[in-house]
Amino acid sequence: MDRECFRMPSGRWAASRMKNPSIVGVLCTDSQGLNLGCRGTLSDEHAGVISVLAQQAAKLTSDPTDIPVVCLESDNGNVMIQKHDGITVAVHKMAS
Numbered sequence: 001m002d003r004e005c006f007r008m009p010s011g012r013w014a015a016s017r018m019k020n021p022s023i024v025g026v027l028c029t030d031s032q033g034l035n036l037g038c039r040g041t042l043s044d045e046h047a048g049v050i051s052v053l054a055q056q057a058a059k060l061t062s063d064p065t066d067i068p069v070v071c072l073e074s075d076n077g078n079v080m081i082q083k084h085d086g087i088t089v090a091v092h093k094m095a096s
Contacts, residue, residue, distance in 0.1 A: 025092030054083035
């Protein structure tokens with residue numbers, strides 16, 4: 001995942017990711033599942049689920065420095081989810 005999103009305003013980061021034609025959706029949430037910014041196929045209705053998936057994945061490791069990436073795969077593409085410092089980011093990328 002791109003750590004740049006954790007350093008810049010989520011709306012600007014989302015817009016910059018959408019310039020890549022294979023990326024069709026992006027979303028940033030806080031630890032409560034509040035939508036901080038989204039574009040494309042990922043919307044406000046996905047924020048809570050994405051936040052919870054990242055939180056649950058973090059429970060699978062005892063090493064706090066091991067930050068898991070959740071990857072949901074389908075024939076049409078992947079949604080990658082990662083949490084860092086209270087911000088969860090999801091990127092929906094179409095299959096090439």
